[in-house]
Amino acid sequence: MIDRGQILAEEGAPDNGPLYLRIRDVLADAIAAGRLPKGALLLEGPVAGLFASTRTPVRQAFALLEAAGTIRRFDGRGFLVGQGRGGPKRVALTAEMLGFGEEAPGLRKAPAWEAIYESLEREMVHLSVFGRYRINEVELARARGVGRQVARDALTRLEALGIVEKDERMRWTLVPLDAERMRDLHDIRVALEPIALTQAAPFIPPVERRAMTERLEEALAVYPVLSVEAMDGLETDLHITCLGYCPNRELLIALRRARFMLNVSKHIIGVSHRMPADEPFIAEHLAVFRALDVDDAARAAETLRHHIAVSLPKVIGRVAELRDAHRPDMPAYATPVAR
Template structure:
């Protein structure tokens, strides 16, 4: 996939497992293999709507490799067209609009840790600037700054766009401003939708999915607060993404995708403002939600989730305001120091 100059460190590059050591498989080939495995195993639900944009974000890819992969899977009869946008998984069922996870589509196995570490570093750099307004981001300068190929830099920005931190306007990349008002608005959206979605999802939650989430939380509780950004990501996704994807109302899940920036802000502010020995109650709040679901008490779990979101909103806005009142981050060669004109203020 990475045809640019410089080291190839994009999420979908790397040695193949074939007979040619060190050779790289095309990005679309790896996506084909991941999706094919999930379709044949049944881990990707029949009738699920597969869209190029969300799949590209999950695989850390541009849309073109995803488009090629879906065309090949369609030729194999593993996905099919329908009257709406995208394709449907499998040969029957649907359309079922759910927010798919990296685990469901097989993307989690294709993202080496080094690539995730680079992405989280760039994610934090973008967030630190977004807290102070809308700034122009240079894709080429990003590639040079981190010594990667330009296609890999583009993939990083595509992932940041999926997280609500970056956007493309008039052929240029920009940070998306994030202040206390926007963060509160995002939490308000989640407060309206997530508890209702969890009530609907609770009866359909598979025991293995719930059990895996509880196991990860137990391991995290033993190690907290010394958790990596990746681990915080996983804990948030367990409660706020993975469980909710079992909501039969796909419109809920699609609307919640707009609130991803609040996840990103929370996990990075946890590291930026809280010392290594800080005790944060969010793990116990997650535990209350998962325990209620384990007892089959969907309404109790939904109320616990609502309380958790209220606490997270207040805590997140307070932390964000405290950070914005401090010193601005040092300049970076790939982010313009001057904010955009009319909408420069966050």
């Protein structure tokens, strides 16, 4: 069995590389060694479970494996190992198949907060549209059926995105999402994302860039028949994965809080808000990738700048519609803060 003791260190750790590349390598090794047989069905959820990761790095790993011809799409959900025309083999994936052995020394235990995080983030984003709220950590833990430390860890993750903050008395507070804040966050993105893309462009692997372009083309052809997860994946490809190749780590840290605006769209479009009649960003993303394809980083950066700038009125409009058409479901752990 291969030694993967460090395979799942924190995502993006510089000494190990991006998590999706490590997942790709493990899957490629397992396929080459025959531990994953030809025709085996690979789904994002089960693979993410084995790696104790979110689905995003698994989706990115699948894209690279598909581009390399290691796995293929079929008339169904997921990917099949190898090439050919045979149907899927529904094989139960195990840690041993991935080369970890029965004890799975390379797999980390999933942090407990991950089990509640996605739904909590959505709830917080929706509630932030309606103003500022004080968040009771004890009540949150009780409402979610977890320990207080788990609730605190989830809130700390939200704090890193600027969704919640601590007041002068160290109490958790939900930051209101108003038009002024959205403009401030967009100003950061307009200023910094084009710079990050210019610096990242030489380091984006061509095979990965082509896979992203193909996903955009396929999505544009079938819109609006797209899941929220698929839309989020397309946003992630450009604004997180591509920019993640920027060698200036301080620049990426400065952008981290502004990425909150991507979460706003993810939790509103197609969830509490109807899918727009006209696709909201796919063609604009394609224009960025077309410029990257011909090594015109300057045009790609300017196209990205325009894309972010014109997206602001769309997001403000969706948030305003949500505020006008809905009333918040008040969770037991949240208390409105008087203005």
